[in-house]
Amino acid sequence: xxxxxxxxxxxxxxxxxxxxxxxxxxxxxxxxxxxxxxxxxxxxxxxxxxxxxxxxxxxxxxxxxxxxxxxxxxxxxxxxxxxxxxxxxxxxxxxxxxxxxxxxxxxxxxxxxxxxxxxxxxxxxxxxxxxxxxxxxxxxxxxxxxxxxxxxxxxxxxxxxxxxxxxxxxxxxxxxxxxxxxxxxxxxxxxxxxxxxxxxxxxxxxxxxxxxxxxxxxxxxxxxxxxxxxxxxxxxxxxxxxxxxxxxxxxxxxxxxxxxxxxxxx
Amino acid sequence: xxxxxxxxxxxxxxxxxxxxxxxxxxxxxxxxxxxxxxxxxxxxxxxxxxxxxxxxxxxxxxxxxxxxxxxxxxxxxxxxxxxxxxxxxxxxxxxxxxxxxxxxxxxxxxxxxxxxxxxxxxxxxxxx
Ligand code: SF4
Ligand code: SF4
Numbered sequence: 001x002x003x004x005x006x007x008x009x010x011x012x013x014x015x016x017x018x019x020x021x022x023x024x025x026x027x028x029x030x031x032x033x034x035x036x037x038x039x040x041x042x043x044x045x046x047x048x049x050x051x052x053x054x055x056x057x058x059x060x061x062x063x064x065x066x067x068x069x070x071x072x073x074x075x076x077x078x079x080x081x082x083x084x085x086x087x088x089x090x091x092x093x094x095x096x097x098x099x100x101x102x103x104x105x106x107x108x109x110x111x112x113x114x115x116x117x118x119x120x121x122x123x124x125x126x127x128x129x130x131x132x133x134x135x136x137x138x139x140x141x142x143x144x145x146x147x148x149x150x151x152x153x154x155x156x157x158x159x160x161x162x163x164x165x166x167x168x169x170x171x172x173x174x175x176x177x178x179x180x181x182x183x184x185x186x187x188x189x190x191x192x193x194x195x196x197x198x199x200x201x202x203x204x205x206x207x208x209x210x211x212x213x214x215x216x217x218x219x220x221x222x223x224x225x226x227x228x229x230x231x232x233x234x235x236x237x238x239x240x241x242x243x244x245x246x247x248x249x250x251x252x253x254x255x256x257x258x259x260x261x262x263x264x265x266x
Numbered sequence: 267x268x269x270x271x272x273x274x275x276x277x278x279x280x281x282x283x284x285x286x287x288x289x290x291x292x293x294x295x296x297x298x299x300x301x302x303x304x305x306x307x308x309x310x311x312x313x314x315x316x317x318x319x320x321x322x323x324x325x326x327x328x329x330x331x332x333x334x335x336x337x338x339x340x341x342x343x344x345x346x347x348x349x350x351x352x353x354x355x356x357x358x359x360x361x362x363x364x365x366x367x368x369x370x371x372x373x374x375x376x377x378x379x380x381x382x383x384x385x386x387x388x389x390x391x392x393x394x
Contacts, residue, residue: 008383009382009383010381010382010383013381013382014379014380014381014382015381041382044382044383045333045391046333048280048333048348048349048352048353049279049280049349049352049353049356050279050280050281051278051279052356077383079383151334152332152333152334152335152336155339156334156335156336156338156339157335157338157339158339166339191298191334191336192298192332192334192336194298194299194332195332195384196332196333196384196391197299197302197330197332198380198384199375199380199384200329200367200375201302201330204299204301204302204330207301208298229381229383230381230383230384232381233379233380233381233384236379237377237379
């Protein structure tokens with residue numbers, strides 16, 4: 001399967017690992033990621049106001065590029081996924097937004113939300129399949145207790161994101177099982193880390209982050225994994241001394257697939 | 267200037283129907299920014315409905331909301347308080363000279379690790 005891949009601004013800078021491990025692992029799993037040409041930053045925040053048009057355009061350009069290639073659009077950053085998926089939903093369901101966006105873009109054929117938007121984790125679950133992934137694992141992380149941190153952007157609003165059960169998700173736990181580790185369930189896994197406060201109100205962000213680490217620690221976790229660069233930053237930089245290590249899920253995937261050794265053997 | 271912003275303008279921006287609210291308080295109960303806010307999500311719903319827009323526009327809550335959509339997901343009446351809060355924030359920053367943050371403020375807030383996503387989102391949320 002070939003996807004139009006939207007890496008987004010952060011994966012080109014501070015979250016290079018999320019991207020690099022994701023690409024290498026996809027290639028090893030036989031999944032082709034074709035980076036969308038000249039993609040523009042999604043804006044990182046979904047414009048909730050129904051009268052905001054300009055802030056939706058970069059998403060629509062990427063969605064239309066995927067449509068023209070007849071490929072689904074694949075995201076990896078939680079924020080890009082959130083924004084692009086919701087804008088796509090607007091184009092499919094909101095006639096006013098659809099008309100204004102298309103009047104502005106003047107595409108050969110109007111874009112009407114045709115592109116399927118998938119997060120990397122959904123690709124693993126729905127296209128590759130966790131059973132197949134399990135068979136491809138060379139270095140199972142036996143016995144490692146891992147806390148899946150969902151945060152907010154992948155799950156909510158569930159009516160649009162359709163990612164997983166918003167209050168009792170299982171996709172990342174299933175991923176953890178597939179790579180041979182043991183998921184731990186803890187109450188804060190789908191509560192916000194306060195990342196958007198991290199710039200202006202560090203104290204408030206630190207309080208949120210401590211709640212998450214504390215909840216994961218008490219459940220017995222040794223490690224937290226995430227798909228969001230802002231959660232990664234916040235959980236790490238604003239964590240206390242006894243914080244748990246935080247990793248991108250793609251890094252664990254890469255190691256479990258034995259790609260590090262493969263690279264060393266070349 | 268802010269006295270010109272009406273309830274109708276806020277509702278036009280966000281398409282929310284505050285009348286649907288049954289005042290259960292779940293939105294505020296689940297809000298991770300509750301402690302940082304002066305007015306809370308359920309109060310936004312009530313106060314917009316009653317036209318108390320000016321107070322909300324002066325509130326710090328509009329810069330504390332994390333856009334985490336917990337209130338929106340968990341509201342049993344699908345009122346979508348997060349949208350209302352965003353509409354009030356937009357009504358403020360769309361006014362001349364009312365940006366909450368601009369590019370000039372960013373360097374002082376940066377650290378080594380801060381992801382682009384944080385900066386881009388601040389510019390989207392706090393400035394026009
Ligand atoms: S979206 Fe804003 S108001 Fe709603 S729960 Fe999250 S932080 Fe609170
Ligand atoms: S959760 Fe919904 S119904 Fe309950 S107080 Fe908040 S807005 Fe009103």
